[in-house]
Every structure is written in C-alpha cells, then in structure tokens.
Amino acid sequence: MLSGFDALIRTELRSLMRERVSLFWIFLFPIVFLGMMMIASGSGSTLAPVTIEVVDHDRSDASRDYLAAVGRVFASGDPVSGKLVADSGRGPVTAGHVRVTVPKGFGGAAARGAPVSVSVEYERNGEIGTQVAARVFGPVTIAYNARLAKAAMPVRVEISGRAAPRLIDFSQYLLTGVLVVAMMSAAISSTCVAIATRREQNTFKLMACLPLGPLSYLAALILARVIVLFIASALLLVFGRWVLGIVMPLTLTALVTATVLTCVGAAAMISLGAMMASRISAAPVAIFLSNIVYLGLLMLSDLTIPLRGVPDQIRQWLSYLPTSQLVAGLRSALIQGQDLSHQGGVLLILSAWTVLFLAVARLTFRWHRV
Amino acid sequence: MSLSDNEVRDDLAPALIPKPGAPSATAPPPGVRVDRLIVKTKAGFALDIQDLALAAGETVAIVGANGAGKTTLLEALLGLRKTDVAEGGIGEASLQAWARSPRLRRRMGVLLQRTALPFGLRVRDVLDLHRRIYGSQAQAVLEALDVPRMRNFNYDWLSRGQRQRVDLVMALAHRPDLILLDEPFTGLDQQFATATHHLLSGMSSATVLLACHSAHELSLADRMLWMRDGRVAAFAPPATLVKDMLGEYALKVSLHDAASAERLRARAQGAVRLVHAPRPEQLHLFGGSDLETLAHALIGEPAIASVEFGAASYTDLLHVCALGDTHA
Numbered sequence: 001m002l003s004g005f006d007a008l009i010r011t012e013l014r015s016l017m018r019e020r021v022s023l024f025w026i027f028l029f030p031i032v033f034l035g036m037m038m039i040a041s042g043s044g045s046t047l048a049p050v051t052i053e054v055v056d057h058d059r060s061d062a063s064r065d066y067l068a069a070v071g072r073v074f075a076s077g078d079p080v081s082g083k084l085v086a087d088s089g090r091g092p093v094t095a096g097h098v099r100v101t102v103p104k105g106f107g108g109a110a111a112r113g114a115p116v117s118v119s120v121e122y123e124r125n126g127e128i129g130t131q132v133a134a135r136v137f138g139p140v141t142i143a144y145n146a147r148l149a150k151a152a153m154p155v156r157v158e159i160s161g162r163a164a165p166r167l168i169d170f171s172q173y174l175l176t177g178v179l180v181v182a183m184m185s186a187a188i189s190s191t192c193v194a195i196a197t198r199r200e201q202n203t204f205k206l207m208a209c210l211p212l213g214p215l216s217y218l219a220a221l222i223l224a225r226v227i228v229l230f231i232a233s234a235l236l237l238v239f240g241r242w243v244l245g246i247v248m249p250l251t252l253t254a255l256v257t258a259t260v261l262t263c264v265g266a267a268a269m270i271s272l273g274a275m276m277a278s279r280i281s282a283a284p285v286a287i288f289l290s291n292i293v294y295l296g297l298l299m300l301s302d303l304t305i306p307l308r309g310v311p312d313q314i315r316q317w318l319s320y321l322p323t324s325q326l327v328a329g330l331r332s333a334l335i336q337g338q339d340l341s342h343q344g345g346v347l348l349i350l351s352a353w354t355v356l357f358l359a360v361a362r363l364t365f366r367w368h369r370v
Numbered sequence: 371m372s373l374s375d376n377e378v379r380d381d382l383a384p385a386l387i388p389k390p391g392a393p394s395a396t397a398p399p400p401g402v403r404v405d406r407l408i409v410k411t412k413a414g415f416a417l418d419i420q421d422l423a424l425a426a427g428e429t430v431a432i433v434g435a436n437g438a439g440k441t442t443l444l445e446a447l448l449g450l451r452k453t454d455v456a457e458g459g460i461g462e463a464s465l466q467a468w469a470r471s472p473r474l475r476r477r478m479g480v481l482l483q484r485t486a487l488p489f490g491l492r493v494r495d496v497l498d499l500h501r502r503i504y505g506s507q508a509q510a511v512l513e514a515l516d517v518p519r520m521r522n523f524n525y526d527w528l529s530r531g532q533r534q535r536v537d538l539v540m541a542l543a544h545r546p547d548l549i550l551l552d553e554p555f556t557g558l559d560q561q562f563a564t565a566t567h568h569l570l571s572g573m574s575s576a577t578v579l580l581a582c583h584s585a586h587e588l589s590l591a592d593r594m595l596w597m598r599d600g601r602v603a604a605f606a607p608p609a610t611l612v613k614d615m616l617g618e619y620a621l622k623v624s625l626h627d628a629a630s631a632e633r634l635r636a637r638a639q640g641a642v643r644l645v646h647a648p649r650p651e652q653l654h655l656f657g658g659s660d661l662e663t664l665a666h667a668l669i670g671e672p673a674i675a676s677v678e679f680g681a682a683s684y685t686d687l688l689h690v691c692a693l694g695d696t697h698a
Contacts, residue, residue: 007502011488011495018490194488201486205450209480210503211472368450 004212008220009227016224022190026232030182031239037174037304038244050074050082050133053099055089060107066118067102069144073136080132098122098133110148172248172335175240177303179233180265180327184297186229187266189290191273194221196286199277204367214367222270229266248334257333257340264350265326271357272322278365297323322353397477399547399577400461401426402447408455409439409446409600417442417600424577424593426461429570431582431591431608433691439600440581441483444550447579448480460548476504479546479576481537481554487525493536494521504544511543514565530557538566542573549573551580555587583692585684596691603691608684615690616656616682617643621665623677625651630673638664646690651675654689656682 016022052074056063067084074082082098093099099121109116118141122134198204198221207217240246276293280286299305301323307315318324329346332338402424409417417439424430432440445451447460449469460468468474487496497517501507512518515535520528525536534557541551554570555563563586570578570590582588588608596604596611604611621642625631628650635645635653641660647653655661665679 003505004499004503007499011491011499014495015488015490198488202482202484203486203488205445205482206485206487208450208469209448209475209478209482211476212503213472213475 005216005220008212008217009224012221012224013227016190016194016228022185022193025185025189026182026228027235029185030178030232030236033181033304034174034178034236034240035244037178038171038246041170041174048127048129050080050129051094051097052082052084052133053087053089053093053097054084055087055099055101057089057104058102058106062107062110063102066106066141066144067100070100070137070140073140074133080129080136082133082136093121093123095123096126096130098130100137113149168331168335169247171240171244171246173306173331174304175237175244175246175248176327176330176334178240179236179330180301180303180323181298182232182236183229183262183266183326184269184294184323186225186232187269188273188276188297189287189294190225190228191222191270192277192280192290193283193286194225195274195277196280197283199281199367199369200283202368208367218274222274225270226266230262233262249337250334251337253339254334254337257338257343258330260340261326261329261333261343261346261350264347264354265322265329268322268326268350268353268357271354271361275357275361275364278361281369297321300324301327303327320349322350325349325353397461397547399426399575400463400477401428402458402460402548402577402579404447404458404465406455406457407443407446407453409442409451410454415439415442415600417446419443419600419602422595422602422605424579427575427577428592429578429580429590430593430595431580431588432595432597433582433588433688434597434603435692438597440597441552442600443597444552444579444581445482448550476544477547479541479544479549479551481541481551483552483556485537489526491525492521493517493523493525493528496525496536496540497521500540500543506545507539507543508545511569512539514569515539515562516565531559531562534558535562538569542569545573545576547576549576549578549580551578553581553583553587555584583688585688588684588688594687608687612682612684612687615644616686617658617661618682619657619659619661619679620682620686621655621657621661621668621677621679623653623655623668624675625653625673626675627651627673634668634673644690646693648689648693654686656686656690 052070054067056067071084074080074084087099089099089101101119101121103116103118106116106118118137120134120137122130124131195218204214204217208214210217237248237250241248241250272293273290276289277286280289297303300307300318301321302318303323307318310318319328325346329343329350332342402422404419404422407417407419407422415437432443434440442451446453446456447465447468449466456465458465460474463471463474468478487499491499497507497512515538517535517539520532520536523532525533528536534554538554541549541554549570554566558566563584567586567590570580578590580587580590582591582594588594591608593606594604594608594611595602604615606614623631623634625634631647631651631653635647638645638653638655641664642655642657644656645653646656655664662679665677668674668677
C-alpha cells in the first residue's frame with residue numbers, strides 16, 4: 001500500500017529546495033566556511049615553513065657538517081619544514097624567522113672534544129611554527145654531539161614513525177570536519193525544524209487523513225533529507241578535492257566505507273533531530289534549540305576547531321559524541337584509507353546513540369498539538 | 371470563466387457517476403455509528419456523544435456555536451484527538467480501524483480547518499501528490515472548482531478562497547464514499563459556493579458529515595446535528611427543526627430603544643415560540659400564524675423603527691443554534 005510514497009518524497013524534496021535558509025546552511029555555508037578557513041590557514045600543511053637565518057662565524061668543515069645536519073631535519077618537514085638562508089648576523093632577527101649563530105672556534109673545539117655552544121634566537125611570542133623550529137636545534141645538536149663523540153649511548157631512543165595512519169594535515173582535517181557540519185544542518189537542524197513546523201501547521205493532521213498516513217509522511221520527510229545530505233556531502237568533497245586541491249585519496253574502498261559511515265551517522269543525527277522536535281510545535285522554538293545543539297556540536301566534536309586546550313579526560317568523553325565518532329570514522333576512511341573492518345567501534349557507538357535517541361523520541365513524540 | 375448553476379450541473383453529471391473500478395464502486399458507502407465518544411481537555415471541555423447514527427449515504431450538517439465541539443467531533447472520529455472513550459464504527463470497521471488502515475482511509479475525503487501542506491509547493495505539485503496517492507483524480511471536480519487555471523500558482527500565496535478550492539479537490543477528487551468536511555464553504559465566493567454545493571449534492575452515494583456555518587451548507591443536509599457544550603442538543607432534518615424550534619414565521623423588529631423592546635417582548639408572550647435579541651433594541655420573534663396578526667398591529671406604532679415579516683429560514687435556525695439563545 002505504498003503507492004504514492006515516492007510522491008511524498010518528491011513533495012518534501014520540492015519543499016526543501018524552496019527553503020532558502022536550509023539550502024544556505026546545508027550547501028552554501030559549508031563551502032564558504034571551508035574556503036575561508038583554507039585562506040586563513042594559508043596553506044594545506046599544519047605549520048607554515050620557517051626561514052632559518054644561518055650566521056656561520058666559523059666557516060670550518062665541522063660547522064658546515066653541523067649545518068648540513070640541521071638542513072636535513074628541516075628538509076624532512078618533521079615537525080616543521082624550514083629553509084636555510086645565509087645571514088650576516090647584524091641587526092635583530094626578523095620577525096617569524098629563527099637565527100642560528102655558529103661561533104668562531106666551533107670546529108676546533110669539536111675536534112678537541114671541548115664544550116662549545118651555538119646560539120638560537122627567535123621572537124618568543126611569535127608563530128607556533130617559529131617556536132617549534134627553534135626547539136628543533138636542541139635534539140639535533142645532541143644527536144650531532146653523540147655522533148661526533150662516537151659515544152656508545154647507554155640509552156637508545158628508537159622512534160619508529162608508525163606507517164599506517166597517515167598524518168592528517170589541517171586542510172584534510174578541515175574538509176572532513178566541514179562535511180559533518182553540512183550533514184548536521186541537513187540531518188539535525190532541518191529535521192527538527194521541519195517536524196516542529198509540520199506539527200505547528202497541522203500538516204501531520206492532513207497527512208493522517210490521506211491513505212499513506214503520518215508515519216509514511218515522516219519517513220518521506222526523513223528520506224528527503226538523507227538524499228539532500230548525500231548530495232551536499234558529494235558536492236563538498238568535489239569542491240574540496242578539485243577546487244581547493246585538498247589531497248584526499250578517494251579510492252573505491254574509502255568511498256564505500258565513508259558511505260556506510262555516513263548512513264549510520266545520518267541515522268543517529270536524524271534520530272537526534274526527531275527527538276529534539278518530539279514535543280515542539282512552534283518553528284521559532286525549534287530553530288532556537290537546533291542552533292544551540294548545532295553550535296555545541298560544532299565546537300565540541302573536533303570538527304573544525306581542534307580541542308587542544310581541553311583536558312584529556314573531558315576530551316575523551318567528548319570523543320563519544322555522535323558527531324565526534326562520525327568525523328573520526330570519516331578521517332580514518334577518507335584520509336588514512338582504513339576500510340570498514342577498522343570502523344567497528346565507530347559504527348557500534350553511532351548505533352547505540354541512534355537507539356537511545358529513537359527510544360526517547362518514541363516515548364515523547366506527539367503527532368498533533370492537541 | 372463564469373459558470374451558471376445549470377452549466378455546473380451539466381458538466382458534473384457524468385463525472386459523478388462512479389466508474390467501474392473507482393473506489394466508490396467497489397463498496398457501498400459506510401454508515402457511521404457512535405455508541406459513545408468522550409473527549410476531555412485540560413480546560414475542562416468535554417465532548418460527550420452517545421448513540422449517534424448516520425445512515426449510509428446520508429448527509430449530516432453539524433451546527434453549533436464556536437467551541438460547541440463541531441471540529442472536535444470531526445477530529446475525534448478521524449482519530450486526530452486523544453479520546454477518553456471511542457466506541458463505535460464506520461461501515462463494518464471500528465473507529466480505530468479507520469484511523470489506522472490505509473485501505474479504509476483511501477475511501478475517505480477530508481477537509482480540515484487550518485491545515486497546511488509543506489511550504490513551497492505549487493498548485494500543480496499538490497494536484498500531482500493527490501493523483502499519485504489515490505491513483506485517480508476526477509477532472510470534472512478540478513474544473514468545477516476552476517483549479518486547473520491556478521496550476522502554476524504558489525500554494526502558499528493563494529487567497530483563502532483559492533486555497534479552499536484546492537483543499538476541496540484534495541478532499542473530493544478521488545470520489546470518496548465517506549466525506550468529512552469542516553466548514554467547506556469558508557472563503558468561497560458565491561460562484562464556487564454554488565459549484566461546491568452541486569459537487570456535494572451530486573455525490574449521493576457518499577456519506578457526508580460537515581461542520582456547517584451557512585444556510586447554503588445546511589441546505590445540503592438530510593439531517594442537522596445541533597451541538598451545544600459538546601453534547602447533541604438536537605438531531606433531525608433541518609426543515610423539521612425550523613418548524614419545531616421556530617415555527618413557520620419570523621418577525622424581525624427594530625425598535626428605537628431597549629425599553630420598548632422589553633415591552634414588546636412582554637406583549638408578544640403567548641404569540642411566539644421563540645425570541646432572540648441580537649441587540650437590545652432588536653427582537654427576532656418566531657412562531658405560528660399569531661405572529662402575522664402581531665406584525666400587522668405593529669406597523670405604524672411610534673416605538674417601531676422597522677418590521678420585517680416572512681417565513682422562518684435556515685439562516686434563522688443557524689443564528690439561533692449558533693447563539694444558543696433559545697428562551698421564549
């Protein structure tokens with residue numbers, strides 16, 4: 001008896017396509033936001049390259065050897081990339097630059113095994129990149145000394161950079177985060193406001209008198225939003241990947257995994273929207289509540305704002321939020337290329353949220369105002 | 371486009387004969403039986419209906435003052451209100467079954483007050499939705515209400531009357547055999563009120579229950595259900611109720627002041643069956659042939675501003691029932 005269900009979905013899609021506010025938040029805002037954040041952060045990588053002013057007063061083989069070791073570290077880009085530039089050492093260090101000065105007698109002292117020091121200058125309140133670059137000199141110099149002294153080191157530190165999870169750079173972090181932001185607009189806000197508005201305007205009453213009934217209509221309302229959610233996500237991915245040039249290995253496995261995650265995540269978010277709207281019968285109240293939840297999740301789910309300052313314990317709790325889980329899953333799928341077998345935890349937690357939201361919605365939901 | 375009454379009738383006659391395979395052709399129209407229907411609200415208002423029966427194919431108009439329970443009765447029958455007791459049935463099925471079953475709802479046509487479709491649809495989208503959901507749409511109903519001309523209009527921007535016409539198409543174009551309408555003539559101009567009247571009177575194979583506020587709507591009814599404070603005050607053919615409650619004649623008198631009106635009221639005692647005072651210096655007197663004598667006597671009296679004498683009408687009945695002032 002579901003003839004005409006497609007007509008209900010089409011009706012909801014038509015209605016949604018004429019709601020300019022929803023279209024703005026689902027389609028336009030995420031694209032503009034992503035573009036602005038990319039411009040603001042300057043480049044794709046986390047830290048901008050730092051210029052290293054090199055003042056070599058010694059000009060010996062030893063000093064050249066030492067500076068070559070420094071150069072290799074900055075060329076690797078880990079933890080920050082830098083460009084070495086010869087400098088006279090006159091005048092103060094340029095803002096944003098780091099200056100390393102190798103004193104006269106560096107080579108001789110090194111040959112004798114006598115202590116000698118290089119000095120590093122930078123603007124203490126400058127950019128993070130500069131501060132990180134300045135701190136690189138400590139470990140590099142210790143390693144250089146050890147090699148020089150041919151010391152049998154009592155403690156060996158083996159740093160094995162784990163190969164599997166690729167490092168997420170900021171642009172990738174941002175694109176996946178904004179994907180979830182767009183999904184939130186379509187799944188949480190739009191669902192919540194639509195349900196409250198339909199109740200306010202007695203649309204559910206009208207639908208209850210049609211053969212398909214209010215439950216079919218609610219299903220159509222939700223399905224229409226799922227369709228829009230996938231279209232918005234695809235557009236955003238295309239925009240980020242091909243217009244902004246964000247590196248994102250979109251293999252078939254990655255896309256299938258992301259699609260499954262999105263379906264399960266959308267279910268959780270739509271259930272949340274339906275739960276929020278289960279008693280509201282005034283559009284302004286629904287908009288207010290949606291905005292509160294939207295802002296809260298936007299800031300606390302590690303979507304576009306890294307939660308570096310939050311204590312570990314709290315960050316741990318926040319990572320269980322449905323949107324945190326979804327974005328973590330999407331990042332591991334789309335950026336680090338992990339397939340579905342790695343997403344068990346994420347899928348489980350998202351499903352648990354869905355069950356919880358649906359159970360509360362089921363208990364509190366009212367079709368009509370009276 | 372202008373339609374005279376006859377044109378409307380001629381256009382509709384073939385359309386209203388159920389075609390083989392149309393929903394109404396497969397089953398006879400259902401009768402409605404309410405054994406007990408109780409709705410309580412926080413405000414203390416209760417709908418309390420007992421032993422109410424509509425015959426199959428009958429048209430019943432619900433009449434009453436605002437808040438008397440007309441809409442509540444319709445919505446309770448449709449399962450849109452939380453009821454404390456709901457015993458009864460429509461056709462072979464229980465009231466609850468009608469609220470649940472898509473198959474039964476397919477036979478039903480409903481028009482409610484203050485409902486809206488999702489925002490942003492055009493009239494053609496609404497027609498498309500109706501056609502796809504019911505699988506049939508009588509072009510004659512659309513044309514009688516001149517809806518095809520509005521196809522490209524935005525549904526949200528329609529005037530009240532235009533919107534009512536589209537809503538009537540939603541309620542009637544699939545030829546339902548159980549029709550529930552809440553004030554179907556609201557907002558319609560004379561032309562479309564007449565067209566709707568013909569549409570409904572042509573649907574003789576349907577059982578119709580309509581909340582009613584005009585004599586035009588009332589003239590459709592086989593029986594009138596007068597509701598007062600959520601209860602049935604009277605249930606009979608409207609012509610019978612006019613005769614029983616009002617009598618044959620109506621005498622409407624305007625006086626120069628309220629004191630004269632009070633004196634006239636006292637004087638008319640005995641000659642009238644019912645007096646209704648729309649304003650302190652106005653009296654509407656209803657009764658039998660004694661009123662005619664009184665009318666003649668009043669002409670020319672100095673306290674009288676105007677006298678109007680005639681047969682008691684459905685409009686008079688509606689006024690009296692809607693105001694609840696029934697003290698003779």
